[in-house]
Amino acid sequence: MWRKGIEHGGGPEINQWLGKLGILPKFEGGLRVTDEATMEIVEMVLVGKVNKSLVSLINKAGGIGVGLCGKDARMITARPTRGGSLGLVGEVSSIDTSILRNIIKSGAIPVIASVAADHEGKAYNINADTAAGEIAASLGAEKLILLTDVPGIMMDMSDPNSLVREISIQGIRKLVDEGKVSGGMIPKVECCIRSLAQGVRTASIIDGRLSHSLLLEILTDEGQSVFSAALT
Structure with missing residues (x-):
């Protein structure tokens, strides 16, 4: 539900x-x-x-x-x-x-x-x-959505085109270990991992600055791939 x-x-x-x-x-x-x-x-x-x-x-x-x-x-x-x-x-x-x-x-x-x-x-x-x-x-x-003021999880914080559009729990842990996820993004990915481990089906981190980003995430198939990093 x-x-x-x-x-x-x-x-x-x-x-x-x-x-x-x-x-x-x-x-x-x-x-x-x-x-x-x-x-x-x-x-x-x-x-x-x-x-x-x-x-x-x-x-x-x-x-x-x-x-x-x-x-x-x-x-x-x-x-x-x-x-x-x-x-x-x-x-x-x-x-x-x-x-x-x-x-x-x-x-x-x-x-x-x-x-x-x-x-x-x-x-x-x-x-x-x-x-x-x-x-x-x-x-x-069913779903946890975190709105933030950055594009999402990126392989290179200086390059918006490096947005991670989908990643596994193991993959995000590797990014944290490599220092590619840092600062305020760490509590976000940690809470996503914990929620998934406790039964939430998908967790997404999306850019709340973009118009209608929440609706796109919830109502379209494209929203997640464009705006979020889904931990599955």
Whole structure:
């Protein structure tokens, strides 16, 4: 069954607000280093601003958007990232999709901000791609689609014509080992691999800057080969 839902981050918006407050963003391995002050901004921006903006756009287009974050109904339970160097960046400990299933069954579209809490209620910044993959797997989704602001996975980042249009799990692991996949693309391919291992049938990384890229990916045979790197 096709399960519709949106999991989102908001890196540029977070950076903008951190800049206003004189806080310098820091990243390790494509993930944001999150101290207490940064966590407050992350939660404020993702849950209070980006989430509600997306819900409004869905409603304006005629859909029914329902804004949530990982804290709601204990949807995502977090734990600290192993090693601890990222501060309040969390990993997904468990997923409870009960509230999502009810929302989807009603015909609405859940819009989920990537903020979660541990068993003690402490807030954590969860990578949105990671959260999306875990939720997709828990829902038994047919397809996971990650929208980004680059063409996709490329053999050569300086050459758009080197786009990888289809690749196996073994193939993408080789690209990571060779350093051809790096930075923020690493969490994306890792979450694709995890979701596929847990039963999601296909995972695609597509260029969200292109007009109608999502529709082309879902509704046409050509969309995947043109815009995505499908891990199968």
